[in-house]
Amino acid sequence: MRKALNKVLISFVFVGICGGTFWKHDEVLAQSSNLFRTYKRDVPQKLAKTPESVSEGKKVYEKRCWYCHGIEGKGDGPASVTMFPKPRNFTRNEYKVRSTAFGSLPTDEDLFRIITSGIEGTAMPFWNTISETERWQVLYYVSTFNDQFKYDQPAKVVAVGSVPSTPESIKRGQELFREMKCFECHGEDARGNGPLTVALQTEWDMPYRARDLTKGWSFKGGNTIEDIYRTVSTGFNETPMGSYLEKLSDEDRWHVAHYVKSLAKDMASDVVVKVKLFEGEQLPMEPLDEHWSMATAIEIPLAGQILVSPRLWTPYIDAIMVRALYNNDEIAFLLEWDDSTNRQEEIFRDAVSLQFPNKIPESLKKPYFAMGDSSSSVNLWSWKAHWREGFGAVMEASETDPGVVSELNAKGFKNITVQPPESQNVTGKGIYQNGRWKIVLKRALNTEDVKGDIQFEVGKLIPVAFAIWDGSNNDVGGQKSVSSWYYVSLEKPVPKTVYAYVLVAIIMGASVEMWFIARLRRFPPELEEK
């Protein structure tokens, strides 16, 4: 009995220690999880709709809203030129986030919610910074742009209950996703890469882009299960996203919602790409190599290049996932991003580039994050999808695309040089599958071109920046998605001596404890009175 108790005790403490250590690591990795807004659902007491409130709303509108939505509410304000998605046209019933049936007008509460929270991934900010009264007033004014608000009967609200998720429900949802042909727009892997979306985007040049359902942060109107259920039920007016209110039973819509929710991921953003020492013979060179799962992946949000002309105001690629592994000789990066199509033209090609300073900075000073500057140069590793001569203007890159890899140096946008053939040390390989590019870039840790190439050192923080071009978005040259400086760090393996230290510490701790208790037993504490 006693021995058993002892064993239980010891294992309990051991588990505690291990748990503690892992939990500490988690804490280091999790950073900046609050990049994106949370949609607020509460709506306060409605303000009475009077001619005065409408005219007050006009003032608010003409102070804050018309720059994008236009003075007549047609969604053609002067600032809309630098926007995609375009601002809502209030003269049409193209409201997306509604609690009412497809084709109906939204309720005042729906409009209030959107004004309060805005829409992620668009220019629409959250206006919870203006008073509730002003929000009601401005939405009353906005509804005067469309006469339907005057004549239509108030639409019935689709009730949203709450049904908990189960594995069976998710599985049924997945089947329905196929049966209802959701994949035709959203794609097999739900990356917004279905054939219809691609056709609309490339051949028809229409502004409809099916949502990439793996990017949970980008769901319009929110990514809670209730939000997804509402979107599946009511659809988005004037888009290919229809309503499934009639086509699916209430239960089935919950199944679909649960499935979609299970696909939606948060952005795993971090500042440092932590590179683990790879124990095997050769670093993985194939993008689909299973060893990549050993490496910690981080995701980095990208913006359009807006620093110098020509700028890219409407980037399509908004995030890149990065991971890397190293061994004693080499380092390999796996770069992944979602792209609905690998179609491109001769000059507009899908491409990615890694940027390092020419050498690891010794002080805080780094080269300018956008292609370096005249005083400090950057080293670029570029991968570009292969281009074959053809009759058509638009080509599809092959699924397993070796791509064109090149190493460059830059001292600013206007001063870019390709390294001579003898100093081209980077090798690469790419693959495009189900709406996602996966590119491997590999190079020796150290090269002979000490001046032009970054030399990797274990344990140092090495600045790195990223750029992606989307051929189907007509990205070329300076028109690309970019990031600012992040870091790469080649992790030192945990030396074996650490465990010796720990053992010594435990023995010393135990000895001190035993001495203390022995002393206590010999001279038991007693009250002085005794």
Add this chain to the structure above:
Amino acid sequence: MANRRSTFLLIWVITAVGCLYVFLKYASPKIFQMLMAKDHPMPTPSTLMMWYMIMGVLAGLVYATTSNQKFVDFLSFLLPDRGPVIKSFLRKIIFVGFPALVGWFVYTWAIPGAASPVELRIQHPTLPQDFEKLENPFRQADADVQRRCIEEGKVLFQTYCRPCHGSKADGNGPFANSFRLRPINFQDPGTIATVVDNYLFWRIKDGGPGLPAESTPWDSAMPSWKDDLKDDEIWKIIMGEYDTAGVMPRQREKLE
């Protein structure tokens, strides 16, 4: 009752210190999030945490030595007696736990930690001399012209500045997440409200590349607009920007 409780004094002290740790680690970030109305938890800084924990342990010891009776009870817990099973169980936890805790401290101290980036910068470097004497050409204009300038400036602001600085000039534009040096929130009273309007003229004209080294120009995503915008347009943007953010530029001190 009082007697029984005091024989477990050591356990109570350890529990109290443990509670303190849990409070600092988990509860306090949530509480400060609520109190300061932030949308993210406010974790306790690690040095502060260490000091609170040291104080907590000391406080426990001080309490245990407030009377001889307490001190005797405090230490006697470690001695074998014919007390209840729970007592010998807890005693075993302490015996195993203490060396384990020491080992854990040493482990966390000895593993090679990833260096975390240090990025110090001065947000408001000194305005260069060339820009000190500049005057907003529309400052003396009549109210109508000024109103028109503000309106034109707001249109330009919404077109060129909005993607990063946001429609509300709150630094929350759709591109804001992508730049680790986040676009400035102009509504914050510590930003454009504390400088004269020439300062903004300098920042817009020369952008990030025009910053001195102590303000880490290499990290700034502020474009230099001197090739794309005319001086008049920049002044209008400044007027529109203050209006959008709802703040006023700092007035120049008059030198006698």
